[in-house]
Amino acid sequence: MKTKKEMKKYKNMNDKILSLLNDQIWLENHASFYYLKLSIIFNEKGFNGISTFFLNQSQEERVHMIKIIEYVLEQEGVPALPSYNFMDDSEESFNVISYFENSLHNEREVTNSINKIISKCKEVGDYTTENFLQWFITEQREEENKFKEIIDNLKIIGNDGVGLYEINKELSTQ
Ligand code: FEO
Numbered sequence: 001m002k003t004k005k006e007m008k009k010y011k012n013m014n015d016k017i018l019s020l021l022n023d024q025i026w027l028e029n030h031a032s033f034y035y036l037k038l039s040i041i042f043n044e045k046g047f048n049g050i051s052t053f054f055l056n057q058s059q060e061e062r063v064h065m066i067k068i069i070e071y072v073l074e075q076e077g078v079p080a081l082p083s084y085n086f087m088d089d090s091e092e093s094f095n096v097i098s099y100f101e102n103s104l105h106n107e108r109e110v111t112n113s114i115n116k117i118i119s120k121c122k123e124v125g126d127y128t129t130e131n132f133l134q135w136f137i138t139e140q141r142e143e144e145n146k147f148k149e150i151i152d153n154l155k156i157i158g159n160d161g162v163g164l165y166e167i168n169k170e171l172s173t174q
Pocket of ligand 1: 028140
């Protein structure tokens with residue numbers, strides 16, 4: 001029979017890693033709500049294609065959050081359920097390109113956070129979590145590239161009129 005001390009020695013998750021993963025759960029949830037907010041804003045303005053795009057993004061971010069929650073539970077950690085009242089309702093003026101630029105900025109923040117967790121994993125020898133996070137590295141690269149491409153297109157075709165009509169049409173299928 002193992003002593004409590006021995007069992008503690010082999011517990012699955014380092015406290016710092018757990019805390020960083022809980023921060024990540026918060027960030028994914030924040031991203032999900034931010035995209036949901038943008039989906040509603042674009043819908044209200046009649047850009048149904050862009051609204052659908054952000055609704056899909058929101059759902060993806062929720063899946064990311066749940067992936068981490070499930071991983072933490074599997075590793076016998078306790079995931080911190082994010083508060084649902086954090087989204088500030090400050091009024092931003094409607095500007096299509098700046099919503100996409102804010103989204104890219106947030107995605108980069110998420111990527112930095114994942115990188116930070118991986119650095120810590122290496123430091124403490126948590127190769128299981130490091131391996132789990134590899135999927136997120138690929139996902140973040142794809143998401144950043146997606147937003148960069150849309151921003152580049154908006155810059156070329158213009159942030160109003162026909163340009164927006166085209167982007168709205170194109171994003172309805174993504
Ligand atoms: Fe899951 Fe795009 O951060």
